[in-house]
Amino acid sequence: MSNLFNWEPDRSKYPTVKDNGELDVDLSSHKFTKLWVGPNHPGITGNMAVEITISGDEIVQAKTHVGYLHRGFEKLIERRLFIQGFPTCIRMCVAEPDYNEYILSKAIEDLSGIEIPEMAEWLRTLALEMARLQSLLRTVPGQGGTFSLGLGVQWGMYLRDLILDRFEELTGARIYHMYILPGGVRGLLPDGFKARMEENLKLIDQFVINIKKLMFDNVIFKKRAIGVGVIKKEWVDQFGIVGPNARAVGISRDIRKDYPYLKYQELDFEPPTAKDGDIFARSTVRYQELIQTVDLIRQIMAKMPEKGDIKSPTPNVLHWKIAKGETYIRSESSRGEYGMYYVTDGSDKPRRINLRGPSYNHAMSLLEHMLINANISDVHAIMVSLQTCPPEIER
Amino acid sequence: MKDLLERLNTKYSLTDIEYQRDNLVFLTIRKENTIDLVTHLRDYEGFTHFVLLSCVDWIEDGKFQLTYFLNQPERKYDIVVRTMIDRDNAEMVSAHHLWRQITTYQRELREMYGINFPGSPGVDENFILEGWDEIPPMRREFDTKKYSEDTFFPREGRKTHDPASYMKEKLYPTEPTTAKVNKTDE
Numbered sequence: 364m365s366n367l368f369n370w371e372p373d374r375s376k377y378p379t380v381k382d383n384g385e386l387d388v389d390l391s392s393h394k395f396t397k398l399w400v401g402p403n404h405p406g407i408t409g410n411m412a413v414e415i416t417i418s419g420d421e422i423v424q425a426k427t428h429v430g431y432l433h434r435g436f437e438k439l440i441e442r443r444l445f446i447q448g449f450p451t452c453i454r455m456c457v458a459e460p461d462y463n464e465y466i467l468s469k470a471i472e473d474l475s476g477i478e479i480p481e482m483a484e485w486l487r488t489l490a491l492e493m494a495r496l497q498s499l500l501r502t503v504p505g506q507g508g509t510f511s512l513g514l515g516v517q518w519g520m521y522l523r524d525l526i527l528d529r530f531e532e533l534t535g536a537r538i539y540h541m542y543i544l545p546g547g548v549r550g551l552l553p554d555g556f557k558a559r560m561e562e563n564l565k566l567i568d569q570f571v572i573n574i575k576k577l578m579f580d581n582v583i584f585k586k587r588a589i590g591v592g593v594i595k596k597e598w599v600d601q602f603g604i605v606g607p608n609a610r611a612v613g614i615s616r617d618i619r620k621d622y623p624y625l626k627y628q629e630l631d632f633e634p635p636t637a638k639d640g641d642i643f644a645r646s647t648v649r650y651q652e653l654i655q656t657v658d659l660i661r662q663i664m665a666k667m668p669e670k671g672d673i674k675s676p677t678p679n680v681l682h683w684k685i686a687k688g689e690t691y692i693r694s695e696s697s698r699g700e701y702g703m704y705y706v707t708d709g710s711d712k713p714r715r716i717n718l719r720g721p722s723y724n725h726a727m728s729l730l731e732h733m734l735i736n737a738n739i740s741d742v743h744a745i746m747v748s749l750q751t752c753p754p755e756i757e758r
Numbered sequence: 759m760k761d762l763l764e765r766l767n768t769k770y771s772l773t774d775i776e777y778q779r780d781n782l783v784f785l786t787i788r789k790e791n792t793i794d795l796v797t798h799l800r801d802y803e804g805f806t807h808f809v810l811l812s813c814v815d816w817i818e819d820g821k822f823q824l825t826y827f828l829n830q831p832e833r834k835y836d837i838v839v840r841t842m843i844d845r846d847n848a849e850m851v852s853a854h855h856l857w858r859q860i861t862t863y864q865r866e867l868r869e870m871y872g873i874n875f876p877g878s879p880g881v882d883e884n885f886i887l888e889g890w891d892e893i894p895p896m897r898r899e900f901d902t903k904k905y906s907e908d909t910f911f912p913r914e915g916r917k918t919h920d921p922a923s924y925m926k927e928k929l930y931p932t933e934p935t936t937a938k939v940n941k942t943d944e
Contacts, residue, residue, distance in 0.1 A: 429885070429886060430884070430885070430886035430887065430888065433886045433887070435895065435902065437896070438895065438896055438900075438902055439902070442902065443921065444921075444922070447921060447925075473778075473779075600806040600807055600808075600831075600857075601857060601858050602857075602858045602859055603807065603808055603809070603857060603858075603859045616831060621831075621834050622781070622834060681922065681925065681926060681929070688778075689778070689784065689814075690778050690779075690782070691778075691782060691809075691810075691827060691836065691838065700809075702809065702810070704810060704812050704825065704827070706814050714814060714815075715812070715813075715814040715815070717810065717812040719809060719810045719827075723859070723862065724858075724859040724862075727859070727862045728858045728859045728861065728862055729858075729859075732858070757886050
């Protein structure tokens with residue numbers, strides 16, 4: 364067991380380690396330079412910074428700094444009624460706010476014993492897959508963007524905007540939807556929604572072909588991504604790696620399959636995996652997930668009923684009290700396990716909520732470890748390949 | 759799962775076992791046995807995925823509840839180990855040697871709740887807050903509104919509402935309103 368949990372980095376080259384365990388990094392020796400990547404840097408993934416010490420082009424030490432976006436969401440939600448937590452919780456991750464809505468609603472339902480109607484379950488599944496699709500349309504070509512391949516990013520952003528159009532007609536909002544609420548969802552599909560979505564999906568089918576030619580068959584992309592930023596299989600449990608980052612080393616863990624929720628049991632899919640664990644493997648897994656998400660949305664639209672109840676009765680939201688209890692709800696976001704620990708104490712407000720975002724582990728302990736011995740030009744590529752989202756670290 | 763819980767109960771004298779779902783169980787254990795139990799679950803029962811380390815402030819009892827979430831990826835169930843520690847001079851044995859990410863969680867709990875984890879690497883370094891000289895902000899007695907009013911000057915032309923009465927007014931506009939509106943520029 365001790366061998367399995369040996370996570371010391373390779374220090375065989377430099378710097379030397381002092382007797383007290385600290386690195387012998389003397390900046391006045393001119394052998395080392397300290398550099399801040401972020402928080403104001405176009406390559407950084409959001410509001411965070413990585414403090415790196417370099418020797419030549421090679422990183423010898425890395426430290427992630429967060430706190431640039433701390434808004435105290437968990438504290439704010441503890442001081443508000445259950446329903447008032449929604450406008451706050453969705454802002455915990457801008458990239459995919461729908462997962463916040465889902466896990467918060469589900470936690471309240473779990474502790475209150477509320478079952479939601481079947482139609483609402485289908486609509487929630489659809490909203491979550493649409494959220495995954497718009498996120499992957501940014502992330503998949505975004506990996507090329509870190510190697511200055513900007514064209515794919517522009518294609519992806521255009522298509523993402525079309526999905527946001529569909530969100531707008533379904534929920535009334537483009538980014539923060541607040542569509543999923545305790546008891547169900549806010550509305551049925553608008554007339555003609557499925558046809559318009561299908562038109563968008565056809566464009567994405569074409570994008571999938573084009574982005575393969577542009578990125579995955581591109582020799583420069585391959586040279587920069589293959590063998591770089593490798594995650595070892597044994598790191599997955601040591602660092603708490605989840606989602607596509609874990610699947611890219613051949614560990615097939617997906618909350619949708621392992622702990623089925625909503626209507627995922629009725630959908631036909633297998634989480635894609637890869638073996639090599641490098642940037643190319645992670646990009647390939649996300650690319651295949653993009654194709655799969657398009658297929659899942661088509662399956663959902665074909666299988667879901669046309670009409671039905673969308674909301675179960677809930678107590679008056681202004682006087683809703685929940686008995687003392689605690690639960691943990693998890694879902695599979697495009698970045699991996701996205702969970703919420705929710706504690707109630709019998710009052711009209713939660714006692715404690717704690718979000719478990721994948722980036723908490725990926726951008727802190729894992730990134731700091733992966734950057735050691737990496738080349739300075741690969742910092743952003745490695746960071747983007749982990750799909751980090753700083754707001755879910757500092758909440 | 760029941761066999762496992764019976765074995766654990768014999769060995770560690772669990773004080774409380776609650777099933778939230780078939781695959782989610784909350785256990786309570788004495789502080790001195792907590793890290794032993796977590797280590798046992800990791801090394802011998804296959805709970806290799808550490809999900810979360812969290813804290814709940816039960817200020818009325820003078821206790822912090824530390825919550826360790828462990829997941830068994832093969833059998834697909836979760837055990838949540840809870841332990842109570844005193845709020846005054848709060849201190850807990852560090853678990854940073856078990857999983858790498860625990861260092862970050864303990865750093866956060868040190869800053870947000872003031873719980874010390876002696877020996878945890880960098881536990882006293884700033885995590886999110888810089889130059890913070892108030893009580894740890896996630897403690898229940900920390901009043902965010904008062905801190906905000908004391909620290910930041912009121913912005914001109916900004917109105918604030920009491921959330922409960924404002925929502926009531928918006929949801930039931932025909933009823934007599936009790937909404938309080940404070941004009942900070944007056």
